[in-house]
Amino acid sequence: MTRTKLYAGVQLRELRRRHDLTQKAFAARLGVSLSYLNQMENNHRPVASSVLLALAREFAYDISTLDAGEAERLVADMKEALADPGLGEVPVPDLSLVASNAPALARAFLALHRQHREVRDRLATLDARMAGTGHAPQPWEEVRDFFHYCDNYIDAIDRAAEGFAARHLTGVDALEDCAAWLKAQGTQLIRLPRGPLRRYEGDTLTISTEPERATQLFQVLHQVGLIAHGDLIDATLDLARFSTQDARDIARVGLANYFAGAALLPYGDFARAAREMRHDLERLARRFGASIEQVAHRLSTLQRPGEKGVPFFFVRVDPAGTITKRHSATRLQFARFGGACPLWNVHRAFETPGRFLTQLAQTPDGVRYVCLAREVTKPGGSYRAQVPRHAIGLGCEVEHAGELIYADGMRVDDAAAFEPIGVSCRICERTRCHQRALPPLERPVRIDANRRGALPYALE
Structure with missing residues (x-):
């Protein structure tokens, strides 16, 4: 479904405040009236094409980032949260208004909903994972949301990893290149047939040789990221402001993994090769000495402003x-x-x-x-x-x-x-799906003991 109008009030306000401009001064630089700017910032009017050109010209702004991607994700998440019994139904247009004009409020609602689910589950003495809901502990969920709303692209760490690869992974064997770099830092790389996948003890990094070589390299690069760019990872964690130390620790592992993937598959080289090879996962895996899963995951992170790949x-x-x-x-x-x-x-x-x-x-x-x-x-x-x-x-x-x-x-x-296909049965709108496991939470169910179709109930 193609969008014909672009509403980006939140982004316009953030850009104006970042440049410390009044609405009047900002409107003048965009070549629009004060009232027109006010309407755009409040999402009462879409962003005109002339304004897009002015943003690029006056502020060197990457207009490709002016989309409603986050707002759409917030709407989808709020819609699913509101499908819980007792919360009631909110029209999608109202959810869109909240996501577009008050994204902080939407995220606060989702955080409150997560806490509500945890308290409800504890009171009922139910382990949500044993019940099959897949509900994760709050720290994991908080970290997942952090990457989710960053489009799984962390620019500073991605560029740092790309720079490390360009400077140090230049030989025939990237694993040997890493060993040489670690040795220069006073750390010896040891590879053993048994033991933990990775263990770092200051002057020794030990990895297991049991996994395939791509996994071994990934684990070494994870530790390299923590050694070479630990300060950058910590600064990113500070900006994220996680609510608990557990969430921060989990995110630290996630960011080190992000560095490893970005160093193994450097953005520029990988994005070019992906286009040239038409996203052939097997060819890309051979070209970069990576696994198919690593290649597929990396394709979903190619969201660098001005250099975006196919959105996967x-x-x-x-x-x-x-x-x-x-x-x-x-x-x-x-x-x-x-x-x-x-x-x-x-x-x-x-x-x-x-x-x-x-x-x-x-x-x-x-x-x-x-x-x-x-x-x-x-x-x-x-x-x-x-x-x-x-x-x-x-x-x-x-x-x-x-x-x-x-x-x-x-x-x-x-x-x-x-x-x-749908998202999950509990919020899917399809009424005639033969694979439905349970009725949608927001739809009334009619039971007739004398009638049976594809499902044992009818959806109204």
């Missing part, structure tokens, strides 16, 4: 359907609690290990996607090793299909070729 969603699920990683730079939003839609091809990937599955899918809001899925279970390293199994899903809106090698030959212009 990325998800990883286990055989039970539990989402263990999620990110969306598209309009597709994942359920915050529970598993993904069973009609999505990522669940079928476990049936065909080592093969890519493609799917044309349409969500209830009418947006169409090209979806890619693959089982990515890694070898355990020994006969008796326990092997966690996962599958990944990657996709983009259909307008970008021409940039994906996987979309070749797909009937992207045929509406009948798109399979209906």
